[in-house]
Amino acid sequence: MARVRDGDADAYADLVRRHAPVAVRTAALLGAGPDAEDVVQEAFVKAYVALDRFRSGSPFRPWLLRIVANETRNLHRAAGRRAAREQRAWAAAEPLLLAGDEPAESALGDVRRSTLVAGLSRLSAQHRQVVTCRYLLDLDEAETAAVLGWPRGTVKSRLHRALSALRDDLAARDAEEVGRHG
């Protein structure tokens, strides 16, 4: 970071290369959809311009991801009310979760996948966001707190409630299916 502050452009490019993949995934799953790379580009530019405000010694990644999240939210600013914005964000992220090739290491079947995505779409926006950050993106608690702008305690409690809600929802759907067919 010291080298970046001194205007060492190579150092900043290294930082971009290192953090771009997680930044793009974060933007995409928070609702930037196909604009994810543009959002990340803008976030890196803003991060650079604001480097003097970056507290030295603190980790770069949560700070960057927070900017990425803000930029992603800005994409949907035109949608008006918060609920409408959150709806649009999820509408952009959902197809990503349903499409794409199955990674070799994943044993997730198509049915389970669409079940999970459907379950996520029935969660409240806050619960969906915390699950997205903490599990889909595999961010740690501090990063999740930075991205969502919540205190860490809130991340912890909402995550807990979100998982319960998702588990109950999936169990209820299961029971419904069994009831209908069985």
Added chain:
Amino acid sequence: MADATEDLLVADLRSLGLRAAPETDVEVLAARVLNAIPQAGPDPRRTLLRVALAALAVLVALVATPPVRATVADWFGFGGVRVERGEPDRTGGEGAAPPRVGDVADAAAAVAFPVLLPTALGEPDVVGVGRDRRVVSMTWGGGDEQLRVDQFDGALDYAVAKRAPRMRFVSVAGTDALWFPTPHDVVLLDPDGSRRTESARLAGQTLVWPTATTTLRLEGDLSLAEAVRIAESAVPVG
């Protein structure tokens, strides 16, 4: 029981996230970021950053797409210098100074671009004009202590190529300039961009800065501060 279910759920959510990884070419993204910085604003400090980053974009482009096509002119708005990344060849000997002419006024009369004289150094000991009148060279002193200033028409593409592993971005009289603190190759290029191999030589510390129409380079055993002071003393001849 709830724990086991939850672990399974969490594992599945992680798998779900993994498959939603958009493909990103980080090199392309890095280049785009560096290119986008110029629009950041007119703050002079940012301008310097912008230049630094634009230059990095050049370097990234060099790495990504040899053979080298980008010119410093594309990024800095001053021409005649091409910077390549890499270690100097160290094969070039002492480059011959251009053929002598009489004095600074003779040189100014011989070329089509305005010639500057760094007044901090006084009258040069030797003044030369390149055979094709593209470069004016002046030297002060000799041996290890020799100082040399070359100047050429900034509208030319590819007058001088520098192969430099390190360079810094500095300011001369408020204008962006390049400082090469370590030895680097200097190669004269033909107007089509091809190298004139016979012209290769290894230069010491060098400051390169633009004027409205020309590009100048000052070379010698100088600190950056001394080099900038000399550069800022340059005034038109005549």
